[in-house]
Amino acid sequence: MNKNRIVFTGGGSAGHVTPNLAMIRELNQEEWDIVYIGSKKGIEKELIEKVNIPYYSISSGKLRRYIDFENIIDLFRVLKGCMDARKVLRKIKPNIVFSKGGFVSVPVIIAAKMLKIPIFIHESDLTPGLANKISQRFATRIFTSFEETIKYFPKNKTTYIGSPIRREILQGSAAKGRKYLNFHSKLPILTIMGGSLGAKKINETIRSAIEQLTTKYQIVHICGKNNTDHSMADIEGYKQFEYVHEELADILAATDIVITRGGSNSIFEFLALKIPMIIIPLTLQQSRGDQILNAKVFEKKGYSIMLEEEELTTKTLITYLDNVYEKRHEMQMAMNLYPNKNALSYLVNEIRNIR
Numbered sequence: 001m002n003k004n005r006i007v008f009t010g011g012g013s014a015g016h017v018t019p020n021l022a023m024i025r026e027l028n029q030e031e032w033d034i035v036y037i038g039s040k041k042g043i044e045k046e047l048i049e050k051v052n053i054p055y056y057s058i059s060s061g062k063l064r065r066y067i068d069f070e071n072i073i074d075l076f077r078v079l080k081g082c083m084d085a086r087k088v089l090r091k092i093k094p095n096i097v098f099s100k101g102g103f104v105s106v107p108v109i110i111a112a113k114m115l116k117i118p119i120f121i122h123e124s125d126l127t128p129g130l131a132n133k134i135s136q137r138f139a140t141r142i143f144t145s146f147e148e149t150i151k152y153f154p155k156n157k158t159t160y161i162g163s164p165i166r167r168e169i170l171q172g173s174a175a176k177g178r179k180y181l182n183f184h185s186k187l188p189i190l191t192i193m194g195g196s197l198g199a200k201k202i203n204e205t206i207r208s209a210i211e212q213l214t215t216k217y218q219i220v221h222i223c224g225k226n227n228t229d230h231s232m233a234d235i236e237g238y239k240q241f242e243y244v245h246e247e248l249a250d251i252l253a254a255t256d257i258v259i260t261r262g263g264s265n266s267i268f269e270f271l272a273l274k275i276p277m278i279i280i281p282l283t284l285q286q287s288r289g290d291q292i293l294n295a296k297v298f299e300k301k302g303y304s305i306m307l308e309e310e311e312l313t314t315k316t317l318i319t320y321l322d323n324v325y326e327k328r329h330e331m332q333m334a335m336n337l338y339p340n341k342n343a344l345s346y347l348v349n350e351i352r353n354i355r
């Protein structure tokens with residue numbers, strides 16, 4: 001039987017990879033040859049290695065919205081990336097390219113367009129990232145996590161489908177999670193996930209409040225690469241991780257409240273799992289403000305409360321936590337009303353239809 005071929009791309013941070021992982025696991029590998037194109041050193045390389053599919057790396061450059069000398073060098077890197085991607089695509093001859101955004105996806109999309117390969121893209125944030133802004137004109141179909149996002153893209157090819165969530169994230173076991181963490185069931189579990197790359201100020205504030213926090217909660221602190229603090233390794237009821245892979249499902253099943261960045265994929269996962277959230281979005285100094293917008297929509301719908309990083313202190317942290325814990329059932333009721341659109345099955349069906 002002749003197999004169909006699909007190329008996935010996207011990277012830079014885990015949020016541009018985990019939805020791809022969800023689809024890769026969903027597509028029948030007996031029907032599909034699946035290939036990934038990513039950067040040489042990005043997190044996508046590490047994450048895709050775990051699913052055992054061919055990975056091609058290309059040259060990639062950062063896309064900036066401001067004037068900088070580095071832009072000239074990066075422009076050459078992007079052009080080189082287009083040539084690299086074109087070479088890979090000509091060799092693979094895929095039926096479709098699927099992009100989850102991030103800098104590395106742009107050369108792949110441009111090369112796919114030159115070779116007339118159908119292109120699907122998915123936008124996770126409320127407003128489009130720069131990569132997807134560029135890619136939209138080349139895309140055959142565009143899908144979004146937020147309903148509000150469709151207005152930023154051409155109407156005739158854009159569909160709101162929700163967030164494609166990895167199935168295994170929804171199938172965790174609370175008992176296994178507690179066992180893995182060595183936590184009991186007498187105190188609630190608070191998980192802190194500072195985005196896939198960690199979050200310095202959130203990490204520092206959690207640590208400075210740790211004595212107070214551990215009287216009320218057992219704490220899972222996902223701090224980002226090289227951010228664990230060895231001097232705190234023996235504190236009872238406090239577990240630190242740089243990044244959590246397959247155990248995340250069980251940890252989240254055991255979690256009562258989460259403190260999170262406003263990364264779209266993470267907050268949609270917490271919504272699907274009905275875990276009340278405090279969202280501390282990346283600030284305008286650190287980002288284009290997409291997480292602030294994501295957080296505002298979630299707060300308005302009653303799924304979470306937003307704490308701006310500028311307001312983050314030990315005191316506000318404790319006050320917000322008490323507030324969310326008190327309102328947790330109310331928040332879960334609001335989350336129950338969220339219409340589950342099953343974006344993952346939708347996308348996989350649309351991909352199958354194109355072959």
Ligand SMILES: CC(=O)N[C@H]1[C@@H](OP(=O)(O)OP(=O)(O)OC[C@H]2O[C@@H](n3ccc(=O)[nH]c3=O)[C@H](O)[C@@H]2O)O[C@H](CO)[C@@H](O)[C@@H]1O
Nearest residue numbers: 013014015018124125195196222243244262263264265266
């Ligand atoms: C700094 C930056 O550019 N952040 C962006 C990035 O965030 P970031 O990469 O942090 O993305 P998200 O929060 O959207 O997704 C993170 C993903 O990694 C997973 N995960 C995370 C930690 C961990 O230990 N284990 C694990 O599996 C989460 O379950 C989730 O699936 O992409 C998001 C989606 O476009 C944007 O909203 C963010 O603004």
